Amino acid sequence: MTAHTTHYLCIGCPLGCRLEVEEEEGGQAEVEVRGFSCRRGRDYALQEHRAPQRMVTTTVAIDHALWPRLPVRSQQPVPRQLVPEICRALRSVHVVAPVMLGDVLVENVLGCGVAIVAARDMAAC
Amino acid sequence: MITAQPRHLRRRYDVVVVGGGPAGLEAAVAAQNAGAAQVLVVDREPEAGGILQQCIHTGFGLHRFGAELTGPEYAQRLVAQALVQGVDIVADACVLDVDEQRRVKLMTTASGIATVDAGAVVLAMGARERTRAAARIPGTRPAGIFTAGLAQRLVNLYGLMPGRRAAILGSGDIGLIMARRLVLEGVEVAGVFELMPHANGLNRNIVQCLHDFAIPLYLSTTVVEIHGRERLEKVTVAPVDSTLQPQLAQAWEVPCDTLLLSIGLIPENELSEQLRLRIDPATRGPVVASTMECSRDGVFACGNVVHIHDLVDFVSAEAMLAGTCAGRFATAAPAPADNVRLLSGENVRYCVPHTISTEREHTVYLRTLRPLESCELRLVEAEGNVLYTKRLRYVFPAEMVTLKLRPAILQKFHGGTLRVDLVPRAFPEQGDAAEPSFPLSAPDKRPGGEP
Ligand SMILES: Cc1cc2nc3c(=O)[nH]c(=O)nc-3n(C[C@H](O)[C@H](O)[C@H](O)COP(=O)(O)OP(=O)(O)OC[C@H]3O[C@@H](n4cnc5c(N)ncnc54)[C@H](O)[C@@H]3O)c2cc1C
Numbered sequence A: 001m002t003a004h005t006t007h008y009l010c011i012g013c014p015l016g017c018r019l020e021v022e023e024e025e026g027g028q029a030e031v032e033v034r035g036f037s038c039r040r041g042r043d044y045a046l047q048e049h050r051a052p053q054r055m056v057t058t059t060v061a062i063d064h065a066l067w068p069r070l071p072v073r074s075q076q077p078v079p080r081q082l083v084p085e086i087c088r089a090l091r092s093v094h095v096v097a098p099v100m101l102g103d104v105l106v107e108n109v110l111g112c113g114v115a116i117v118a119a120r121d122m123a124a125c
Numbered sequence B: 001m002i003t004a005q006p007r008h009l010r011r012r013y014d015v016v017v018v019g020g021g022p023a024g025l026e027a028a029v030a031a032q033n034a035g036a037a038q039v040l041v042v043d044r045e046p047e048a049g050g051i052l053q054q055c056i057h058t059g060f061g062l063h064r065f066g067a068e069l070t071g072p073e074y075a076q077r078l079v080a081q082a083l084v085q086g087v088d089i090v091a092d093a094c095v096l097d098v099d100e101q102r103r104v105k106l107m108t109t110a111s112g113i114a115t116v117d118a119g120a121v122v123l124a125m126g127a128r129e130r131t132r133a134a135a136r137i138p139g140t141r142p143a144g145i146f147t148a149g150l151a152q153r154l155v156n157l158y159g160l161m162p163g164r165r166a167a168i169l170g171s172g173d174i175g176l177i178m179a180r181r182l183v184l185e186g187v188e189v190a191g192v193f194e195l196m197p198h199a200n201g202l203n204r205n206i207v208q209c210l211h212d213f214a215i216p217l218y219l220s221t222t223v224v225e226i227h228g229r230e231r232l233e234k235v236t237v238a239p240v241d242s243t244l245q246p247q248l249a250q251a252w253e254v255p256c257d258t259l260l261l262s263i264g265l266i267p268e269n270e271l272s273e274q275l276r277l278r279i280d281p282a283t284r285g286p287v288v289a290s291t292m293e294c295s296r297d298g299v300f301a302c303g304n305v306v307h308i309h310d311l312v313d314f315v316s317a318e319a320m321l322a323g324t325c326a327g328r329f330a331t332a333a334p335a336p337a338d339n340v341r342l343l344s345g346e347n348v349r350y351c352v353p354h355t356i357s358t359e360r361e362h363t364v365y366l367r368t369l370r371p372l373e374s375c376e377l378r379l380v381e382a383e384g385n386v387l388y389t390k391r392l393r394y395v396f397p398a399e400m401v402t403l404k405l406r407p408a409i410l411q412k413f414h415g416g417t418l419r420v421d422l423v424p425r426a427f428p429e430q431g432d433a434a435e436p437s438f439p440l441s442a443p444d445k446r447p448g449g450e451p
């Protein structure tokens, strides 16, 4: 069996340990993590290796408001690989002021189970 | 956003705050809590909130609110808090001058020039972006060259794209954040070019803004020429040697129509200079006492106008102190004076505040001149006696060091100046249990210990 190594940069603190995750080809859950100086680094490497998650933040078009764009965010983190596609999908969203912080703009974005909400109030003007 | 433009400006306020960013808003509320009845915040933008309104990414407020907020969410909490407290906020109003009698002259679009008297003034004008390096790059002067923060404003507030293919000079956090932002908006990013051999931004941004999108980061590399007549067409980049001299023989060209500069911020101190406040050449902000009072009575300062902060949570903490002391000054209950001057010693670029008191507790912020792994922070008396030491696992120029000083530490000290040194430790012991202090990046649990 051959082993496959992936490299990560730990973001847990400014030391920035270089982490390695080694996985047996075809092996199931058996992975080896190296390079961490503390438990956070180990947990982070496993999380990044198995299911990296990211928060989505972008803007959508808004009419009759102070600015032409409204900042929006995902209510929870989403699988990392979905981020570009979600941002593309949000380009066609258009809302009208007033909007309140936390208003749900897209309930279940791309079917991933996470809502996109307004990240601020924007009054009508 | 909730706004409450007051109908009439009063002739006199207990405290007038210049700038309605996080520093100004926190200071205003703290001043009110400290007894100032009438507090006015003036901001030249159409709404309060400062730079936070364009920082739509998350990463704000872990410390202050115990939640990971976006910039606009953080701003909204502060504005709401200020309005609930009855602080007056005027937007679209630019402060033109503050004089020695603390008369604040401001200009509003609605009613022209007005002057208000202030019991105390808090300066919270924030920072502006550096552009100097751009002016020094040889070549033509075409359109398409932006500071990263300006591009951020265009994209996030106006929905305008700066171009189609961008190169980014400097690896500061704003540049890294913008690299990701542009890619998500369909703009191609050719790469980030950093003069120094290390990245300037947080590892978190290196990973989540560059690695996630396969954007290359070229360390020890800089832009040496700009090409294009009307519009930027390409830049020439070259690696630099250990003395930062470009190696032109190894230069290559990067086609792009946009160049973003992310090369740092400078405190915005036009008003401070007009008022002839003492300015620290290292921070480029006013010299401040432990009360955040400047070199003129009743003038206080906080936030990026004093020194550049990495995290808004630290801005909040500093502004609460400034606001409290300004409120007390205005209501005639000022804090006792300082009796110790802090000097920046070995490896220390600056310390803020510049003076402290042996009788009170202080938070001192300082920056290192160079990255050091395993070092000791020392407080040294004029005669060379080391008064206090603290082990640090590492220090980085991009990461502010915070030092909590309690009166107990200074009890046996009777001198007038204390030097702050960062001394590398020759033989780091194995299994060292010294705790690094990074309350913001690791609010839940600290690393260390487990090998
Ligand atoms: C692009 C960017 C990204 C950042 N990312 C993060 C992050 O991820 N996490 C984090 O914690 N921190 C981050 N920060 C840092 C944080 O946002 C700043 O430290 C903080 O906003 C500084 O607050 P301030 O109130 O001092 O200045 P500002 O927010 O700049 O506010 C200053 C205000 O003063 C006003 N003003 C100036 N002069 C005048 C005048 N003469 N009259 C009237 N009004 C005036 C301006 O209009 C402005 O509204 C980021 C900063 C930037 C620039």
Ligand code: SF4
Pocket (backbone or CB within 6 Å): A010, A011, A012, A013, A014, A015, A016, A017, A035, A036, A037, A038, A039, A040, A041, A042, B447, B448
């Ligand atoms: S592994 Fe631990 S010490 Fe190393 S960077 Fe991550 S959090 Fe910091």
